[in-house]
Amino acid sequence: MDTLVTGGTLLTMRGDRLGVVDDGAVGIEDGRIGYVGPAAEAPAPSDADEVVDASGAVVMPGLVNAHTHTAHTLLRGGAQDVPEIEWMNRALGPLSAHTDEADRVAGARLGVLEAVRGGATTIAEYASEVGTLVEEVYRPLGVAVVAVETINEVPDERDDLGPRELYPFEREQGDRALARADRLFERFGDDPLVTPAYGPQALDMVSPDLLQTVQSHAHERGAKLHVHTAQGEREAIQIEERYGDDASTVSVLDELGIVDDSLVAVHCHGATPAERRRLAEGGAAMLGCPSSIAAIDGIVPPVAEFREYGAPVGIGTDQAPGPGHHSTLREARTAATLSKVEQADPTALTAPEALRIATVGGAEALGIADEVGTLAAGTRADLIVVDTDRLSTAPAVESPLHTAVPNLVYSTTGREVRDVFVAGEALLRDGAFVDADPAAAVDEATERAAALYERASDDWRGADSALVDAVDDGWL
Numbered sequence: 001m002d003t004l005v006t007g008g009t010l011l012t013m014r015g016d017r018l019g020v021v022d023d024g025a026v027g028i029e030d031g032r033i034g035y036v037g038p039a040a041e042a043p044a045p046s047d048a049d050e051v052v053d054a055s056g057a058v059v060m061p062g063l064v065n066a067h068t069h070t071a072h073t074l075l076r077g078g079a080q081d082v083p084e085i086e087w088m089n090r091a092l093g094p095l096s097a098h099t100d101e102a103d104r105v106a107g108a109r110l111g112v113l114e115a116v117r118g119g120a121t122t123i124a125e126y127a128s129e130v131g132t133l134v135e136e137v138y139r140p141l142g143v144a145v146v147a148v149e150t151i152n153e154v155p156d157e158r159d160d161l162g163p164r165e166l167y168p169f170e171r172e173q174g175d176r177a178l179a180r181a182d183r184l185f186e187r188f189g190d191d192p193l194v195t196p197a198y199g200p201q202a203l204d205m206v207s208p209d210l211l212q213t214v215q216s217h218a219h220e221r222g223a224k225l226h227v228h229t230a231q232g233e234r235e236a237i238q239i240e241e242r243y244g245d246d247a248s249t250v251s252v253l254d255e256l257g258i259v260d261d262s263l264v265a266v267h268c269h270g271a272t273p274a275e276r277r278r279l280a281e282g283g284a285a286m287l288g289c290p291s292s293i294a295a296i297d298g299i300v301p302p303v304a305e306f307r308e309y310g311a312p313v314g315i316g317t318d319q320a321p322g323p324g325h326h327s328t329l330r331e332a333r334t335a336a337t338l339s340k341v342e343q344a345d346p347t348a349l350t351a352p353e354a355l356r357i358a359t360v361g362g363a364e365a366l367g368i369a370d371e372v373g374t375l376a377a378g379t380r381a382d383l384i385v386v387d388t389d390r391l392s393t394a395p396a397v398e399s400p401l402h403t404a405v406p407n408l409v410y411s412t413t414g415r416e417v418r419d420v421f422v423a424g425e426a427l428l429r430d431g432a433f434v435d436a437d438p439a440a441a442v443d444e445a446t447e448r449a450a451a452l453y454e455r456a457s458d459d460w461r462g463a464d465s466a467l468v469d470a471v472d473d474g475w476l
């Protein structure tokens with residue numbers, strides 16, 4: 001046996017509860033879980049090359065950050081507190097248009113390290129040229145990635161378009177993106193840590209014909225189709241203008257035959273309850289990004305509602321300009337607290353449910369639950385050790401209830417994550433990265449961000465978002 005993690009409280013996530021094992025142990029061999037159960041019945045520590053003492057800690061599956069655009073992390077702090085209608089085209093757009101590939105890589109490295117420091121072992125990365133991020137960031141760091149290639153037909157320059165003017169579509173641009181998505185399967189198909197997927201960005205950004213073509217490619221490869229679905233007023237206006245006043249994103253997706261078990265519907269806050277139910281009953285999974293949608297739209301995404309419909313549900317941190325962070329435990333807390341506010345019900349989305357969403361729920365939604373999201377013998381050894389004896393998480397008692405469970409969701413800052421293993425390899429030990437250099441990532445990101453903002457300054461000012469006024473009024 002390579003590693004024995006012993007003495008902690010296991011949350012295995014097996015079955016439909018948390019699968020708690022007090023004083024448990026996990027044995028790792030050749031990157032896979034060989035033993036999971038009571039420490040008293042585990043192989044002897046003397047049989048392990050390395051023993052990790054997890055007493056005073058919880059041992060659980062690595063967190064699944066199920067929807068991110070970490071390449072935007074360089075723009076953290078650059079597009080918050082603006083009206084939703086301005087966010088993409090007048091606040092983020094004028095900045096992101098000036099990023100180059102090295103900026104996006106540097107941003108992604110910062111975001112991925114932040115996510116891993118907070119306990120994520122699998123990250124779903126949604127980006128144009130996502131293969132570059134896989135090569136430059138994920139593989140060198142040894143982090144598992146669901147690599148979603150963005151596919152859209154809308155040229156980048158659109159900050160001069162009014163909200164009721166239809167985005168122009170350029171089919172060749174969409175076809176090139178589809179070809180890049182197809183190539184991911186050849187490039188990374190034999191890498192167990194990389195799961196390629198298709199990302200038709202949103203119904204207002206792809207034509208029906210391309211969307212159906214992408215779906216057929218996904219079906220051929222047994223892959224998922226990640227679509228930002230009903231993500232707000234800007235999209236709703238485009239759908240009305242293009243498909244008629246009675247049309248909505250979900251109604252058009254349904255007519256086109258896109259609603260099935262390959263669809264991973266992201267956000268969904270602009271859909272009606274009946275449409276959400278239709279998505280769930282049609283087999284779609286749902287990914288919610290509560291702190292992003294709260295920050296950008298002032299809305300609570302229907303994470304709790306989709307759970308009630310029985311759909312696989314995961315959570316993600318989306319992009320840093322918006323929620324501001326890539327911590328999956330913070331996202332679990334936000335999901336739980338906002339759901340309570342939305343439903344005016346403190347029992348909405350409980351801590352155990354939030355922990356399941358952040359692990360096995362995300363894995364199910366992404367289609368990787370046979371390997372990820374639970375602690376089970378024979379699956380990949382992606383797991384984390386989280387201290388429950390810190391100022392923020394103590395006291396943890398096991399009787400009459402496990403206080404560690406709510407404390408993990410409501411009380412952690414993310415820094416309590418002590419050890420992170422992906423495929424049995426330690427990425428983080430005792431709170432420190434084993435190989436990666438976070439200080440260098442911060443320095444590079446800061447240097448690049450300063451140059452980027454300088455390059456983009458005139459365009460940013462010319463786009464005249466609410467942030468320009470905030471600067472002129474002395475707030476920022």
Ligand SMILES: [Zn+2]
Pocket residue numbers: 067068069126228266318
């Ligand atoms: Zn997104």
